[in-house]
Amino acid sequence: MRCHQVDYQIIGHDIQMVEIELDPNETVIAEAGAMTYLEQDIDFEAKMGDGSGGVIDKLFGIGKRMLTGESVFLTHFTNEGKQKRRVAFSAPFPGSVIPLNLAELGEEVICQRTAFLAAAFGTQVDIAFNKRLGSGFFGGEGFILQRLRGDGMAFIHAGGTVIRKELRNETLRLDTGCLVAFSGDIDYNIGMSGGLKSMLFGGEGLFLATLKGTGSVWIQSMPFSRLAERVLSHYHPAGQNEG
DSSP, rough: OOOOOOEEEOSSSSSSSEEEOOOOOOEEOTTTTTTEOTTEEEEEEEESSSSSOOOHHHHHHHHHHHTTTTSSSEEEEEOOOOOOOOEEEESSSOOEEEEGGGTTTTTTEEEEEETTTETTTTOOEEOOOSSHHHHHHGGGGGGGGEEESSSSSSEESSOEEEEEEEEEEEEEEEEGGGGGETTTTSSEEEEEESHHHHHHSSSOOOOEEEEEEEEEEEEEESSSSHHHHHHTTTOOTTTTTTT
């Protein structure tokens, strides 16, 4: 299934959104709650799955999302009018929108489960299980990943500053929360960060993601989990310090 060829514009700097232009009868799919605004003639409907593949593929994909606790519904936005219309999406916390041309990335990118924003209709949005389930269960954020497949545009979100690193038959290790996405031909695993002393007192977390091969890796400087931890560490309920 060929993806719809949508046009887009990234709006903003530190807190970005993506505005997608739809021709008549074009559709974009998005995670529930990501839409910011939409112009007239664009209708939307929550549907089970991304609309790609046959019946068996759809049921299998829905089953995997249910197994991991993910929502089985995606919202489909379609231009029902006779001229171009726009719909915009943003994430629930500050950061950058990363446009991915899947056709230029081997038609497959794997991303954090919370990173996906939207994609052209025809894109397959699936759960990617870690090949080493043992390390995945203990790796926290690194276990449940999403696989995006297709030949069109997809859009993901990351917190803080985002960098793209190109691996050339190399190995890269990083905090599991800082990993946003990587091209599908890169091998990945999650392992212990080091010795017992380093894990307990080093402050770098218990697990690191290891990426090997040739391809692209997107890294965020401020994952939402780290931001939430910092905010909570400075939170004092009213009256706690009184008296």
